Amino acid sequence: MRLPLLMKAPLAALLLLSQTLMAQQPVSDGVEMADRLRADGKIWVVVAVIAAVFTGIIVYLIRLDRQIGKLEKEVKEKKTNYSL
Template structure:
């Protein structure tokens, strides 16, 4: 079922207005969890874990790139040998 432009316009207007109204709501007291972690000094544990995860992802992607480059080189060499 396709909606005509006249049926879509009120829905789009309602969506845009509701987003604008909800975006204007003030933040009450900030984020309690983050404040508590900062107060206890545990925020650094969270930062360390996130940094370790990102470092692991970066190392994985670098190794994957090296393996793929090696395979591409092997395929290229094989295709050169077969074309002769």
């Protein structure tokens, strides 16, 4: 569905105005929790947990891709066997 040009202009203007109206005020002191974690050296625990989660997700996706690839091969082989 394509929008005519007359409808795109007000939508674009609304989008641009809403970004400035809803923007948060900058924090001059920084984020207190992050500063505290950095000071205590616990920020590395947070980084390690996030890295472990992302690694787990990537490993899961790779395994899933391999399993789907094997199933696709089996389906192709069965189709070629039935067509002969």
